[in-house]
Amino acid sequence: MKTISFINLKGGVGKTTLSTNLAYLLAESWELKVLFIDNDKQGNASRWLGADPNQGTLANILMDGAKASEVVQSSRHGNLDFIAADMGLLEANLAVLGRKTQRQDVILKQAFEEIADQYAVCIIDNPPDINMSVFNALSITDDVVIVTLPETDSMDGIKKMAAQIEDVKQFNPYISIKGVLVNQYLSYPDLSDSYEDMKALGLPLFHTKISYATREAKYRLMTASKTGKSIFEVCPNCRVARDMMHFAEEMFA
Secondary structure, three states: OEEEEEEOOOOOOOHHHHHHHHHHHHHHHOOOOEEEEEOOOOOHHHHHHOOOOOOOOHHHHHHHOOOHHHHOEEOOOOOEEEEOOOOHHHHHHHHHHOOOOOOOOOHHHHHHOOOHHHOOEEEEEOOOOOOHHHHHHHHOOOEEEEEEOOOOOHHHHHHHHHHHHHHHOOOOOOOEEEEEEEOOEOOOHHHHHHHHHHHOOOOOEOOOOOEOOOHHHHHHHHHHHHHOOOHHHHOOOOHHHHHHHHHHHHHOO
């Protein structure tokens, strides 16, 4: 199972939109068996996937020792399963920190051993934070996608995130930064300059850039979010959908 984490210490960069739509694309168009993990206490991805509030969540794995198989839910898409998140992750992170008699960073890894061979790809949507649930997610991650906006002040966030990934290699030597993915891109001179500045950081940078959504595409994205649909279902020919397809092809080339 290839595990991909979408992450950035900055919020509002589009991690959830990109990760959920990639999961849909891989499951529906590429017919891969996909597991999606919502690691953000806001639970936006969980709502999009149609989570049952009466079933278990990621917090139950971290705090109660539940097995992954006990909390996995099925989405309306046949090849896409998921593990939901809610505000219980706040309590779970504190509970994990309080444990002194066991390793705190491999709880998720141990819980996943029984189901890892059931999926081709696992996609994790991480919060704009570094806490125990994020460390646990990174302990099972192969490739990291740092999502950013084409802004000069995003440079600091990218550098800090890269430093955190280097630290994680102490307990997961196989993790690597697959690339920095620029979201909401426009072909303006100042934004092009920001993109060139990102290249200068020396980190891998995806050639594909996700275009800034037009007014119509934004409306479609909002509709998709409310109805639990993907951008490929509501506006398959819009620029953002085409960019997402190109990103997937580059990601798995």
